[in-house]
Amino acid sequence: MKREFYELGELESRAVKLFGISTGTKIDEMFWKVERKDDGFIKKPLGGIPFLSVINITGLPDSGKSVLAEQFAVVQASRDYKILFVTVESPANFLYTSMKAKAEYLGLDFSKILKNVIVIDASMNDEFRENPKALMDTMAYVIREKHTNNVIIDSITGLYEHKEVMARQIVRTFFNFLKKWKQTGIFISQKRSAQIAESAEAAGGLAVAHIVDGTIVLDKKLVATRWDSNLYRMPVGSVLRTIRIDGCRLTGHDSRTWVFEITPGGTINIISPLEEYISERAGGSSIE
Numbered sequence: 317m318k319r320e321f322y323e324l325g326e327l328e329s330r331a332v333k334l335f336g337i338s339t340g341t342k343i344d345e346m347f348w349k350v351e352r353k354d355d356g357f358i359k360k361p362l363g364g365i366p367f368l369s370v371i372n373i374t375g376l377p378d379s380g381k382s383v384l385a386e387q388f389a390v391v392q393a394s395r396d397y398k399i400l401f402v403t404v405e406s407p408a409n410f411l412y413t414s415m416k417a418k419a420e421y422l423g424l425d426f427s428k429i430l431k432n433v434i435v436i437d438a439s440m441n442d443e444f445r446e447n448p449k450a451l452m453d454t455m456a457y458v459i460r461e462k463h464t465n466n467v468i469i470d471s472i473t474g475l476y477e478h479k480e481v482m483a484r485q486i487v488r489t490f491f492n493f494l495k496k497w498k499q500t501g502i503f504i505s506q507k508r509s510a511q512i513a514e515s516a517e518a519a520g521g522l523a524v525a526h527i528v529d530g531t532i533v534l535d536k537k538l539v540a541t542r543w544d545s546n547l548y549r550m551p552v553g554s555v556l557r558t559i560r561i562d563g564c565r566l567t568g569h570d571s572r573t574w575v576f577e578i579t580p581g582g583t584i585n586i587i588s589p590l591e592e593y594i595s596e597r598a599g600g601s602s603i604e
């Protein structure tokens with residue numbers, strides 16, 4: 317019979333180790349753990365998203381969600397970890413081209429990526445998108461046969477298009493599935509037009525954010541007014557991209573908003589916290 321309660325001590329042997337799974341970006345240093353040093357405590361970067369966590373990446377269209385997830389995939393694959401990439405939006409052949417470009421730009425061994433990234437194309441398969449059980453059966457098969465370590469679903473919101481009342485149940489089912497199969501996961505969630513860009517909310521409301529272990533919010537701001545232009549020291553019409561860890565219940569994290577760019581190779585380069593970015597561009601003086 318399944319146990320229904322435990323003394324905390326009985327859970328020791330099953331406790332999850334706290335360490336990072338690298339994304340190949342500065343996010344790796346934005347999650348940390350606290351360690352005792354001398355007579356105080358220090359923050360030690362985790363080196364990635366927490367092992368066995370399920371992290372939600374949300375943001376408006378074109379904010380860089382897929383870029384970040386694909387970078388995570390190629391970086392992990394080049395280190396000989398296996399990734400299951402469930403593509404719900406973009407057909408699998410586009411994924412090939414974009415991962416190849418990233419690997420070349422980052423100087424990674426593409427031959428490793430070719431064999432370590434396993435793709436399920438749900439973009440072309442109605443049954444996978446409409447029937448979570450069918451998709452999970454195939455995912456379980458891949459996880460078992462290919463011994464994957466990480467799962468990316470781009471996007472989880474694409475699995476409840478037209479049935480957002482089901483959001484919670486579907487997200488919970490996939491979340492539990494990844495926990496059961498001991499996978500570190502990334503769920504991408506798209507926003508609806510009415511949702512605030514810099515919030516954790518996405519299609520299905522806060523369903524994804526409430527269930528997952530942590531949320532990363534990507535945002536894209538158009539420098540539209542003279543005020544913006546003066547503040548950011550960027551020409552009107554340019555785009556300022558930002559990234560922020562909105563929350564993580566497994567470990568400590570930086571909670572500032574950071575500025576990033578998408579490089580010509582289609583990778584994420586996190587530059588500095590927004591406040592520093594602004595004051596540096598203002599020549600070190602703060603702007604009233």
Ligand SMILES: Nc1ncnc2c1ncn2[C@@H]1O[C@H](COP(=O)(O)OP(=O)(O)OP(=O)(O)O)[C@@H](O)[C@H]1O
Nearest residue numbers: 376377378379380381382383506578579580581582
């Ligand atoms: N190789 C590249 N060079 C320059 N910019 C790129 C490159 N690849 C992607 N981008 C930029 O990244 C943006 C797309 O980001 P991405 O596909 O990650 O968006 P997304 O957040 O996944 O959007 P959606 O919700 O529509 O899927 C593009 O609009 C483009 O500006």
Ligand SMILES: [Mg+2]
Nearest residue numbers: 381382383405
């Ligand atoms: Mg995308």
